Amino acid sequence: MRTIVANWKLYLTPRESAVVARRLMKRLPRSTRSALTVVLPSTSALAAVADVVRGTRVKLGSQNIDLATSGAATGQVSARDAKELGCAYALVGHSERRKEGETDALIKEKLGVAADEGLTPILCVGETARQRKAGAAIRTVVGQLKKTLTGWQGGKLVVAYEPVWAISKAGRGAAASPDVAFAMARVVRAALKKLLKARASRVHLLYGGSVTARTVRQYVDGTHFQGALVGFASTKADECAKMVAALL
């Protein structure tokens, strides 16, 4: 099974998100072999999109979760609420969250919260341009995996390799070449094997960073990557449906 995870970031309002979700439902290929499609609307759009995708093949996820699931935690995103709204997935450790100060230690705790609430975490790892230039790409990514997954006792897990320098700003960006991405996929796989032993083979690995319908197949070859995490391009229903179709 191939996976497309559509990370809508803050690109769409709740109303726009519901419209795109409805359009996407109409345009998705009918085939039962269809790739698994997961949409991650903004937190304020979760409820609206949940109403559209409930009971369909499209799965819902949260772009972030907090450590607190309820109580005195002003302005936070509760994993318990996400679950109640129908989320099956939670993105954890996206670089746009790390930039806001999220550490690997915090991300590790969030992975535990997601698992406890029955959400499948999608853990993001990736190096910055500066780290790559300094020859520290592998060390950075392996370090992130070690610090967040050592002692992982949860169940299902998805890992996304997103080189920070390849992530687009509203569609402007330059993806890593498939060769560069594949080289890191091998590194991530090897690290996962060490950390998770036999369970590592069940982990789906996604590539993320400026993927489009035209390029998605170059990355999702089934060997290195089993899916893609897509931001800007996934906010257009046509393009998103094309990506799913491209993986059939």
Ligand code: PGA
């Ligand atoms: P992008 O975003 O596809 O717009 O580069 C990917 C991501 O950050 O998940």
